[in-house]
Amino acid sequence: MIPTYSRRAVLNGLAATMAASLAPARHAFAQLDDRAFFFLADTQARLLASMCDTLIPKDDFPSASEAGVVDFIDLQLAGPYGQGEGLYLEGPFPEGSESQGYQLPFTPAELMRRGLNAFGEAEPGFADGEESRREDMLTRLSEDDVDLGDVPARAFFDELWQLTNQGYFADPIYGGNSDYAGWRMVGFPGAHAYYPSFVANHNVPYPQPPMGINHDPGGDGGLPRVTKRQEG
């Protein structure tokens, strides 16, 4: 029985069109499915999943949320990155030119929370929309053509897209790229990298399947060691 606050329960609350793609058979953070999110509220998580899956939709390879990207983003926002590590946040905060880079007073976590809430209000039907409609809305977001109050639409989009992309392709220890979805898709063999005798073999496909940092050969894919140990 999955508790009602669980990730799977939250994401299964999506519209039927989306829900089909949101029943991950098995992924790296499957053991988190019956736990609550660390940072995201349920409504934010649902909206985020539909936005991520518009950016990286399902085809022969999993969609973003199927690959654990919502879990990844949740963990990133709850962690040091989300809380503003590596970000100089001393005021004042005058507006700058594009070439001067990020000038908002928000940590990534604040930016995403505000952005998701404001976008949810501005586009209440987003998650239920057809893919083409969702694409149009995200295009407008990326072009700064949506009013999100004190959050510039483009800055929110850029953060969202960066995190989504990172979640799909980062090592599975961070909760995304589950079952190496992103790495299998492109053919990246991973962290156990040692090619002195292969690099000059021209046009020969590399035969090894992906292995992440915590990969146990012959084990169960990307399950983090720490969690397994706890499970006994």
Add this chain to the structure above:
Amino acid sequence: MPDKTLPKTDVVIIGGGWTGLTAAYELAHAGQRCVILERGDHRHDATSFAGPEEHDELKYALRYTHMMDVKQNTLTFRNSRDQRALPMRRLGSFLPGEGLGGAGIHWNGQIWRPLPSDLEMRSHYVDRYGSDVLPDDLSVQDWGVTYDELEPHLDFFEKICGAAGYAGNLNGESRDGGNVFEGPRRNDYPNPAMKQPISNTLFGKAADEMGLHPFPMPSANVTKAYENPYGAQLHPCTYCGFCERFGCGYFAKADPIICVYDRIKEHENFEIRFKSTVLRVEKSEDGKTATGVTYIDDQGREVFQPADTICMNAYALWNVHLMLVSGLGTPYDPETRTGTVGRNYSYQTIAAVDAFFDDEIITNPFMGAGAMGVVVDDFNGDNFDHTDLGFVGGGYIACKQYHGRPISYQPVPEGTPSWGREWKRAVRDNYLHHADMVIHGSSMSTPENYLDLDPTWKDAFGRPLMRMTFNFPENDRKMSEYVMNRTVEIARNMDNVTSVSSVNLAAPGKDYTIVPYQTTHNVGGAVIGTDPATSVVNRYGQMWEHHNVFVFGACLFPQNLGYNPTGPLMGLAYWTLDHLKNDYLGNPRPLMDA
């Protein structure tokens, strides 16, 4: 008043990267008691950089775990004087280091020498093309030190790194397969060139067929078991593809920890203090010398360390910042064009060309190394006739395979949407079938590109941030466009190529932006020369205004050459140390008359 004043030491060295550790090695062996103050922490290749944990793209390449912390110190930036500079709130365009080894830990290891003409830039161009060739808005100048003077030191640094390559000019004899444009070298590289993947090989083949002169990129990713002159043991590169932005746990990428620090750390004249940020250099009452440095130690105390000689090795940008906050030298004023500290800041002008192959070509981009490349130098420096081109300088063209890390390496042909279904398909289809070419161009100095102090923002220690004012000069925009177009021609001639795209970061009308990574090749601001009106240090790296302060690093470059800076700046470092040890210490004084 400092919380504490320590006993005097012979030499205090600010910064424990390539130049700082090397200064300590050489001066400790010359009998000088050296203290290095390093703002970051201890770390070591054997314990801190081992795979698979080090092979974490998110943590190191994108969250910048080995780099400096902008919360402690950053700078403000604007494109021109009529703009308000704003803080660089996160790292982007360049990634300076922090901690033992500095940026020498996460560099790529592309190890170059300057061309002889690069070092005599103004006189060389004027001699060859007449005085009109240099536009008025360029403040290009000679280095005041020549290739022949630096050659033994460039040679020695290649040996320290166990550099891998193939000489193109051995004692004046030109050799096919090497860089036939380089200055004469007394020795070949200590190790054979790297292996090459199919992408770089096809680039070299096309360039060769066009009558150009391709050669393997000189590399500090070592190709054989090797012992350097200090006794450090290096191992062959594994082509793991986690080089730039990562430390090398294989002991295969030459870095200052294994090549220098390990060989000096036990010496009785050597001491390094970590988590020790130098706040400023203190001057004597008459201002003619410095008395030592004030720093915050690892317990947060403000400490004064007196010293006879001060070496500034804090990386190009932070050397200039320290001079500005300490009142060393005379700050540059762009209004009157007087003063020198902060003058002639320049950078590197980058353009890129992508070639996409059909499915027959499988590149395996994840098999890479920081300096695994094939290079064409025909359009660098003054290796080609500049008559009527309307610009000076040039750049090397390199086809490189340095990583296939899947968040950052997502090449897609022109016209592909930047996300969504079509994008996803294109990423999947092209990952194994792409060649990456860079145009690594020179950057000319101008009176309007400079460094000074910001009036508003402060760092964690209450010091004003440094303010950078920079945009690409017209000269460099034209240069970049020209060399990029030559690159496109090569790319189109490569076998099995189905499409080619290009981007010039210095395209006409495009402002330099601090956001996307370009290079950590910030140069100038405290330049070397023979005239105190246009240089901060004399030709020995000694400050004109304070003779016991010696300056190291790329801040010395009067303008940037088309090559990566570490080879040239380490050549200068050994040159300076040679004169410091053999001339200055026995009789401390200005080594040149002002």
